[in-house]
Amino acid sequence: MPRVTDPTAPHIALVGATGVVGTTLLRLIEERGFRYRGLDLVASARSAGREVTVEGHSCRVQDVDGFDFAGVDIAFFSAGAGVSRTFVPKAVAQGALVIDNTSAFRMDPGTPLVVPQVNAHVLGTRPESGVVANPNCSTIPLVRLLRPVQERWGIRQVVVSTYQAASGAGYSGVEELRAGARSVLDDPDSAGVTGTFSPSLAFDVIPSIDRLLDDGFTFEEQKMLQESRKILELPHLDVTTTCVRVPVANSHSEAAWIECHEPVDRGELVRLLAGQDEVTVHDLDTVGAFPTPRTAGDPNRVHVGRVRVAAHNPRGFWLWIVADNVRIGAALNALQIAEELTRRGAL
């Protein structure tokens, strides 16, 4: 039973508890038996008052406006960057350690940006800012695979195209995809349904995620570059990306071309990747095997397939990566940060 009376276990708060990431975090806390002393579910006025059952106990959702963070040891934030910018400073001032799923503080020099399988060492002490940031959902699986490659062969360049699921835009994204698909199946010329996505996502692909920046890249594309550099502590790492939304409900995919400083041996590469924590290499024994978002299997692992070294350029190779964006890319990574902090007594 994760809810314990042990006074050393943390009191936790989930801000954005009713969202895709928040509800998955709740499920993972149960699944993984994460021990906590007390729990607050927090969202906006829209959901405040709603009753949610957690481990058989009814728990009432509270409005973040006016919520008191005093007595909260860990506050998980997954309610958008705006909410984090407004309420994280208050939570920290009231003594909570914040694990933030949004982009609000990721590039802040005083805030560690953590993927426990890659750079847990930066969690040694409680961060000065009081905030640990969780990276972007496409960055996390990528850096988990880039790290061992960098150590073995050195990376010259990474070129990534993503295939990102609707759930990356929250509950409304998934619902809009389904409604749009119904509309287009009824009438192939239907314009579909827009709102969260534009144009409609059903039976289409949209090469635009998050806002456009002055240099022509999107913020999502910039995150993958900047966050990879920060997590891997490689300030000049060359990562360039096109981020594309695809009509998949859940789990992001990435086609990653990685060019190293030295020729890469495929056999050694697949063994190296398969040896990483919580990584499944689908074509370890069966050349050409691959995961897909709907068939990859265990959502708590990073899935890799189609590992190919180019015959005409053996320093370069492709990976096809599939990872549950809500678990690997957000809630599970956040909880693994909390587990690591608890293990280190760094709260």
Place this chain on the structure above:
Amino acid sequence: MPRVTDPTAPHIALVGATGVVGTTLLRLIEERGFRYRGLDLVASARSAGREVTVEGHSCRVQDVDGFDFAGVDIAFFSAGAGVSRTFVPKAVAQGALVIDNTSAFRMDPGTPLVVPQVNAHVLGTRPESGVVANPNCSTIPLVRLLRPVQERWGIRQVVVSTYQAASGAGYSGVEELRAGARSVLDDPDSAGVTGTFSPSLAFDVIPSIDRLLDDGFTFEEQKMLQESRKILELPHLDVTTTCVRVPVANSHSEAAWIECHEPVDRGELVRLLAGQDEVTVHDLDTVGAFPTPRTAGDPNRVHVGRVRVAAHNPRGFWLWIVADNVRIGAALNALQIAEELTRRGAL
């Protein structure tokens, strides 16, 4: 009226006339007013005897088995590589010039592989083999954009990830996508519908098109490398690809990273691309604008958007490319080859 009594106009045959490519070719012949003296529609025993209305005339589909190519000036083949391997030699022996949409003869040294906007010059004389090959549907839009870039800046490397539509697998692919989508909308845990695709394509992405080769690349991926080299007459061009099927009914997309020998100026690049025949650059004036398969517009043009030069590596840039795989990638290209041959009197 394309059907004419002029004895110099060709008699044409469409093998695979009932398929996605064949029916689109028929429509394009009408749309573009391609002049022909006589027309034969050819398919398998499954469709033989079916009546198809062409320009108000009823035309009976004939079985390719036993079909007599004598008197046919141009035979368009789009019935699969196996059918081409069996029947193209007969058509050529009986005097027809074949324009082949399949992969059967593309890499044959005696067979020109033609994208009229790129290498029409190889159509100067009637080819010795009697066959002109139409490239793969993902290769055609790509080489139409690579050619001017190569001439201006020289290409060091091309890294492409594709987002390929169900119609690339013919009528059965589109029907299977729709049936699978209905099944998953009814029950999110449904395994969908397989047959043409495996696993089911609806709400999923599948990084595997055509058969797997010994080197771990798929035949589709190899085609993009080998055909680009042949068309552009650059035998050492470095093109590497991951080909992915996405749940889109029609039109392929590609995220292409192109690295040149010299720094590229974005303004000059967009003007250069926009100056190509039948190419629309969506972000010529509006930075960040992009086409998508369902919203690109004119299906007879190659659509480009999200043209971005990387700040940290100005020799490299991204293009987002959308092109109707059935028109640009097959039927329109084939018909433009026929138009070019007619214009040159090379029949």
